[in-house]
Amino acid sequence: MNAPSPVAQLQSRPVPPALLDALGARFGARLSTAQAVREQHGRDEGSISAPPPAAVVFAESTQDVADAMRLAAQHAVPVIAYGAGSSLEGHLLAVQGGISIDVSRMNRVLSIDADDLTVTAQPGITRKALNEAIKDTGLFFPIDPGADASIGGMAATRASGTNAVRYGTMRENVLALEVVTAGGEVIRTGTRAKKSSAGYDLTRLMVGSEGTLGIFTEVTLRLYPLPEAVSAAICSFPSIEAAVRTVIQTIQLGVPIARVELIDANSVRMVNAHSKLTLREEPLLLMEFHGSAMSVKEQAETVQEIAREFGGQAFEWASTPEERTRLWTARHNAYFAAVQSRPGCRAISTDTCVPISRLADCLLESVQEADASGIPYFLVGHVGDGNFHFGYLIDPESPDERERAEALNQRLVARALAMGGTCTGEHGVGIHKMGFLLDEAGAGAVDMMRAIKRALDPQNILNPGKIFAL
Numbered sequence: 456m457n458a459p460s461p462v463a464q465l466q467s468r469p470v471p472p473a474l475l476d477a478l479g480a481r482f483g484a485r486l487s488t489a490q491a492v493r494e495q496h497g498r499d500e501g502s503i504s505a506p507p508p509a510a511v512v513f514a515e516s517t518q519d520v521a522d523a524m525r526l527a528a529q530h531a532v533p534v535i536a537y538g539a540g541s542s543l544e545g546h547l548l549a550v551q552g553g554i555s556i557d558v559s560r561m562n563r564v565l566s567i568d569a570d571d572l573t574v575t576a577q578p579g580i581t582r583k584a585l586n587e588a589i590k591d592t593g594l595f596f597p598i599d600p601g602a603d604a605s606i607g608g609m610a611a612t613r614a615s616g617t618n619a620v621r622y623g624t625m626r627e628n629v630l631a632l633e634v635v636t637a638g639g640e641v642i643r644t645g646t647r648a649k650k651s652s653a654g655y656d657l658t659r660l661m662v663g664s665e666g667t668l669g670i671f672t673e674v675t676l677r678l679y680p681l682p683e684a685v686s687a688a689i690c691s692f693p694s695i696e697a698a699v700r701t702v703i704q705t706i707q708l709g710v711p712i713a714r715v716e717l718i719d720a721n722s723v724r725m726v727n728a729h730s731k732l733t734l735r736e737e738p739l740l741l742m743e744f745h746g747s748a749m750s751v752k753e754q755a756e757t758v759q760e761i762a763r764e765f766g767g768q769a770f771e772w773a774s775t776p777e778e779r780t781r782l783w784t785a786r787h788n789a790y791f792a793a794v795q796s797r798p799g800c801r802a803i804s805t806d807t808c809v810p811i812s813r814l815a816d817c818l819l820e821s822v823q824e825a826d827a828s829g830i831p832y833f834l835v836g837h838v839g840d841g842n843f844h845f846g847y848l849i850d851p852e853s854p855d856e857r858e859r860a861e862a863l864n865q866r867l868v869a870r871a872l873a874m875g876g877t878c879t880g881e882h883g884v885g886i887h888k889m890g891f892l893l894d895e896a897g898a899g900a901v902d903m904m905r906a907i908k909r910a911l912d913p914q915n916i917l918n919p920g921k922i923f924a925l
Contacts, residue, residue: 456869456894466920467552470509474530478512478554481522485513496535496555499542500602500790502801502851503886508535508549515560517633517641517672523556524670525639531914536670538579538605542612543804544885546665550920556670558607564588565673573630573647575675578607585676594678597622600881601787607671612883613663617786620706620839621713621745622679624881629662633673637912647675660907665883666918668911682713682745686755687773687782690742690762691735695719695822695834697765698738699815702838704761706811710754712839714743719822719834722789729792730785735769741786743779786835793833793846800831800848803860806888807871808842808880817874818843821867830860842880868894884922892923 478486487493488510497507512523527534533553540547549555561577562584568574569592576585581603586595600609600616608614610632615624622628631645645651645658661668692698695717702715718726718739727734740762744754759770773779785792794802809817818836825832825845836843845867847860868878868891878884878891893901901923908915908925915925 456865456890466550467506468531468533470532470552470554471530474526474532474554475510477526478510478523481526482512482519485515485519487511487513493555495540496537496547496557497549499540499545499547501543501545501885501887502803502849502857503545503548505545505548505550506552508553508555511537511555511557513557513560517635520556520558520635520670520672521639521641523554524635524637527554527916528638528914531916533916533919534670535918536607536611536666538608539581539603541602541604542608542885543806543882544879544887546612546883546885546918546921548886550886553916553919558670558672559605561672567592568647569594569678571647572678572680573675574678575631575673576606578605578610578671578674580606582606582609589678592678593681595681596628596676597679598625598628601790606674606676610662610671610674611664611666613881615837615840615842615881617714617716617783617837619837619842619881620715621711626659626662628677629658629674630677631675632658632661632671634661634669635672636669637914637917641672642669645675663883665885665921667908667921668917670917682751684748684751685713685743685745685779686751687741687743687779688755688759689734689769689771689773689782690740690759690767691737691769692740692762693737693766695738696815696819697767698740699818699838701740701758701762701765701767703811703814704764705758706839708757708761710757711746712742712754712758713745714741715837715839716741716786717834717836717838717843718786718789721831722793722833722835725792725796725833726785726789729795730788732785734785740767741782743783789833789835790846793848797831797848799850801851802846802848803857803864804882805845805847805864805867806842806879806882807867807876808840809871809874809876811841813874813876814838814841814843817870817876820870821845824863824866828859828863830856830863837880840880841876886921889921889923
């Protein structure tokens with residue numbers, strides 16, 4: 456097992472004054488070298504720290520991104536794209552120095568093609584803002600990673616989240632991209648058509664590339680009709696195993712459940728304290744059903760019967776939008792509830808995903824190890840597709856706690872890989888999982904990735920030091 460080594464990627468390249476002068480001349484007040492601005496753009500929600508970028512460019516158009524990229528290329532200076540800053544694996548860290556290009560002001564919906572169920576938007580728009588902009592069409596964009604992430608960042612990390620069991624991930628839902636390359640050229644990949652056999656699938660290559668092959672300036676997405684009926688339910692279980700067995704049987708029976716989230720007893724306690732709820736402090740499934748009124752009723756009744764077989768109890772319904780929002784807000788706040796439960800801590804998040812048939816085995820062995828470690832933790836999971844997250848809550852000033860948490864993560868990843876799974880179901884590799892990628896994909900596959908990177912970014916200036924070392 457190759458342990459992650461974030462520090463090894465700290466190889467800062469100087470940013471020459473001539474580049475800062477050129478960026479200042481082009482962008483004026485939209486170039487910032489202020490310490491506070493740089494520090495904001497030099498960290499994400501993860502637990503790894505690195506020096507901030509030398510400067511931040513606030514882009515407002517594709518031309519802005521292209522011009523900034525061309526100037527950086529002339530000086531061989533690294534460039535890191537920045538959206539909402541919600542990534543967890545060190546994606547935004549300037550581990551080799553350079554400048555940050557903030558695309559958060561590029562937040563417009565460019566076109567809505569309701570008849571074709573597509574929308575084209577700029578990368579800085581967040582998922583909530585996108586759905587607000589299209590709500591009058593009767594359509595919605597279902598990918599929900601929890602955080603109000605930017606669409607560009609979600610595409611870059613191949614995000615998924617709570618709805619993936621029904622609607623898929625960003626891989627299935629990004630149809631086309633406008634991309635600025637390492638040399639500052641603007642290219643387009645894909646079309647609004649549902650399928651194509653025209654050449655290499657550059658859209659799929661770019662989706663999940665974590666800003667290492669290009670910077671997205673437009674994203675075309677697949678939309679879905681708002682369901683006629685939506686119902687959510689919670690159900691408590693005597694054990695994690697009982698909850699997971701319920702999920703496995705639900706999926707294997709082909710019930711088209713839209714969301715099914717596992718929250719362990721630790722997390723329920725934290726969520727209750729944070730969100731002022733009174734959920735039973737036992738392992739909990741939070742489920743949602745989409746469809747016609749009749750199909751939603753049938754789905755829910757089927758799952759309720761399965762849950763009873765495994766000891767599920769306190770089945771409660773949330774049919775109004777307000778009740779559903781309250782429950783899902785609590786779930787989405789689980790990370791922040793956990794961090795606040797231990798003031799001053801940082802969370803080392805895991806992101807394994809396994810075939811659904813091995814989910815119970817992987818989870819139960821991992822829970823036993825976490826309990827024995829003495830490290831406080833929380834556990835949540837999009838268990839309908841075999842994806843789950845431990846959050847080990849460590850004192851950032853304690854090398855011993857970090858070492859123990861990383862050891863737990865290593866054993867968890869090794870277990871998932873042995874079961875035919877992956878080290879990252881949705882967060883991406885970033886810095887934290889670089890060693891794990893080699894374990895999962897093998898040296899030959901990683902060498903192929905390096906070859907693609909060198910061909911498209913010969914100076915290694917697009918978010919260098921991420922995914923793999925060159």
